[in-house]
Amino acid sequence: MAVPAAASVRDANRYRPLEVTGLVDLLDRQVRERPYARALVVTGERVQLSYGALSALAQDVAARLGGAGLRPGDAVGLIGANTAEFVVGLLGAARAGLVTAPLDPSLPAPQLAVRLDALAARAVLLDPSAPDAALPAPAWPLRVDVSRAGTAAVVLEPGAVPQVPRAAAELSRRDALVLFTAGTSARAKMVPLTHANVAASLQNICATYELGPGDATVAVMPFFHGHGLFAALLASLASGGCVLLPARGRFSAGTFWDDMRAVDATWFTAVPAIHEILLERSERAERSEREYAGGQTLKFMRSCSAPLNTATQRALERTFGAPLLSAYGMTESSHQATSEPLPQRGALRQGSVGRPTGVEVRVVDRSGRSCPVGVEGEVWVQGPTVAGGYLGDGEESARTFVDGWLHTGDLGVLDADGYLSLTGRIKNLINRGGEKISPEHVEDILAGCPGVAEAAVFAVPDPVYGQRVGAAVVVREGDGAGREEILRYCRDRLAAFEVPDRIELVAELPYTAKGGLDRKALQARYGV
Known part of the structure; x- marks a missing residue:
């Protein structure tokens, strides 16, 4: 019996388990099955870039980087906002076998230099928003020229690459990323994440929220942090969805709902501070803006990276007509470790950050013994998303990564159903x-x-x-x-x-x- 056309479309838009092994093949399924589907919406004109076009741009960058003398396992910095250049640079570097370290473009030049020195970066890719600063590695401007018709071309002219030792000789082509912890700026720890870490993280995120080709989002969080990088950008591309990159690559409360409407966004993720801003703005907004999220499009909202108080969560749900799911993660666990489930998959618990997603979570006392249900202790995480240690810092690695367990430094309690509630931090950040x-x-x-x-x-x-x-x-x-x-x-x-x-x-x-x-x-x- 023939399958009705409408049913075929619904099936094509549903979540399917991912077929990725890391950043290198992130786009492969979509290029093979849906090359003309939209992957990104970019620039102030909201031009669509297809999966086929994005893949071709990444391949062009990979060829140019390889031609400049960079070799698999070499580290490169990537400085930019949430732009097409950032995405193309990241995926292109991955295809060249390089290890990419995204960096915050707002950091002062001395802090950027300290991080690049510690990384032993052989080159730095800069998008047009990156600061003009003296850096300890060759800086190569990267531009993606996009026409209103959706055609695009890379502008990148790599120069000579100096011979420098790799960071503690610890990186290899197995590694995909080096992310800097947010604990300090000048002395932030470096977290190397393998392609296997990345693939496991994306599988967990996409499965938790059942993301598929029918989903779209707006990039709110910066891509140089794990929150924006994994949850918004990479999970969307891996599942065949679409990501709108706001004008100038930065979140704007003034254009957010227009951006959401432009791509028929089904979800978004943000820190509590941005949720508070959107909630406050909704009280002054036009009725059409307030009612956008109350329609059929928005399936859920997500909050991560800091505690969200329950009153704000409920107010957001009432205002925007969709459930708000709290999640918990950290750089060392490739972002997400726990999340509240979609309402049809489980109950939402007041004050909880949900259940483990593809990892094991323990709450332990000072001697390392598991705490009884409801008793506070330190949160430990173990699983395929957890990094193997810090780069170039064996002493700190030995304290934080013990027998495969990540000692997070966070305090929390588990309930009888495995839901985690965070109660504070051990350190004083x-x-x-x-x-x-x-x-x-x-x-x-x-x-x-x-x-x-x-x-x-x-x-x-x-x-x-x-x-x-x-x-x-x-x-x-x-x-x-x-x-x-x-x-x-x-x-x-x-x-x-x-x-x-x-x-x-x-x-x-x-x-x-x-x-x-x-x-x-x-x-x-x-x-x-």
Whole structure:
């Protein structure tokens, strides 16, 4: 009996288990079965790029990089926003057998240089939004010229490649990515992820949300972080969906719902701070914008990278007419480790970040024994998405990766059904809308400011971002360093999200009896 045409279309749009082994063959199934289907929507004109066109661009980049003398296992940096250039550069480098390290274009040049030096990058690909800065490796501008008809061409002229040793000689063609942890900016740890890690992560994400060719999303989170890279970009391409890259490659609340309408988006993922912004904007928006998500298109919303309070979650669901699923992940686990399931696949639990997705999760006490149900302990993760260790840092690797288990440093509890709820962090990082900030690093910068004698950094509660950065500063008598001078000094040396939002000029800092900074007293005194 013939299958009705409508049923055939529905079947083609459904989730199917992936057939990818990493970044190299990410597009292969779609190029083979649906070469003219849209993969990306790019530029302010919202031009569609097909899977066939995207694959051809990536192959062109791969040939040029190989022709420049780069060899499998070599590391390259990739600096850019959420642009066609970023996607083409990433996939092209993978096809050339290279290991790509995405970097935040907003980082100050000295921090970029430190990371590229640690990586021993042999070259850096730059999209048009990347800063013009002196870098310790050859910098090659990459441009993708896209016509309104959807044709595209690569503009890339690689130069000479210097001979440099690989980072601790630890990388090989098995590796796909090196991602930098968000714990500190100048001393961020490097996490090498293999193609097998990538494939396992994408399989888990696509299976959890049943993503398929009928799905589309708008890139909200930056691709140089695992959240945007794995959940929005790579999972969509691996499953045959479509990703709209906003104009200038950056999220804009003002155009977000127009972008969602332009691709008939079925889902999106963001940090709680952006969900809060969208919720606040909805109260002032035109009725047509508020009602977009209440139609048949939006299947779910996703939140990750920071805690989302329950009241906000329920308000978002009421406003936009779709379930909001909380997830939990980290760089070392190739992003997602747990998630709430789709409503038809399981219950949503208040305050939970869901069940494990393709990994095993334990909550353990200080001796490493599993905690009983409902008892708080450290969260450990094990599975095919977990990295093998940090690059060039054996000591930290030995502390964090033990017998195949990733010791996350997060505190949580498991319920009887295996749902995880996070209760805090062991370390004292400040979480500003998903950006993890080291107080010690900011303190180091403040201490170098002329006129500053001492400085201590603390978290300031914030209803939108969760936390902001505050600093208590002791200035030298007679030097006259004021708040504006200190802020200008910080802006030149810190990423924008690290710059203190509040500076308290104080006479002294609290110390413990042992002479160390009393962070608990500091927080109680100033972080309110």
